[in-house]
Amino acid sequence: MTRYPRDEFDRVPETSTRQGVHRTVAAARSRGLAPILSVGAFALAVGLVAFLLLPRLGFGPAGGTAMAADKSSATAAASATAQPTATPTAQPTTSPTSDPGSTVAAASSGTTPAPTATAAAVDKTQPVAVYNGTTTAGLAGRVGSTVTSDGWVLGPLGNWTGPRQQTSVVYYNGAAQKANAQELAALLGIATLVDSADFKMPLVVVLGPGYR
Template structure:
């Protein structure tokens, strides 16, 4: 209870139609806020319905076209790739071709020494002359020539033009092979064709002969 006396404002009728101003303002603001939300929701519903009804039909046609294009590309690539294995098949035939021709080249070379050996005639007499100051050199070399199967001719000292090196003179082309064979035996590299000697083969031992 208050200590103040009651006045006319304390008497409020039970069936009064009055209401506060703030309630009306609040209701009007709430209605304004809900209107855009409802509009957006309605638009989203319409868009979803259209997408549900029409887009699957469009998607099937485009998907079919893409599947056909992909299958065509795969078929073309497989057709282009298929000839490659066929090109590699003749490779195993190469080893057989390389194995056969090589052995036939070598056997033709050996007959050359046999022909040169057949041309050597050791029955031709070999004259040996000492053109150095070493005594008995002609006899010593004659023993070497005789031991090799050659027929010895005249042995003695050299009385002709002094020679600077050892030389073998031969008479005619028929004695060339004999002169070369004697040069290999005695280590004399100089052989000369000369018609001044009546003997077929003449060995002149020059300075430095070992």
């Protein structure tokens, strides 16, 4: 009980049932969604069954068949390449230009074929004259000793009385003495060779300025 007087807000029927509008709307919505959810669950179940069972039963898509065919062809190609292949063996070849008969004959005779071209022989019995065209005393005698030590026959020694020499020269008389002149020039380190008939000697060495 309160100490305030009752008014119109206190007049509530004792037997009345309270009903809210929001409760009626919520119940109607839940009843409307139930069939939709049932259909979605059934469709999901059918999709799972088709995805899991149909490929095992052989009802897969065409793409699966193509992939299986590709796999089988790749396996066949790998097995074909894995097999060993026969490698041709090298056969001994014979040169058409070789003559076995001539080779055997040369080996049995013990002789070697003569060279087609031979170098001109050096004749060290030809006398060599040495003249000193420098101001170094005794140079002709020293070079003469070198010539003799190499096996040459030594000719006249002396000082050069001809025209002034610019360099050392080996003079030789005729083409037959050219090989001798080249050998002598190599021994003495002289680079200039001159074919001249002015000398009575076959080989003449004139030592020019700067020769050591």
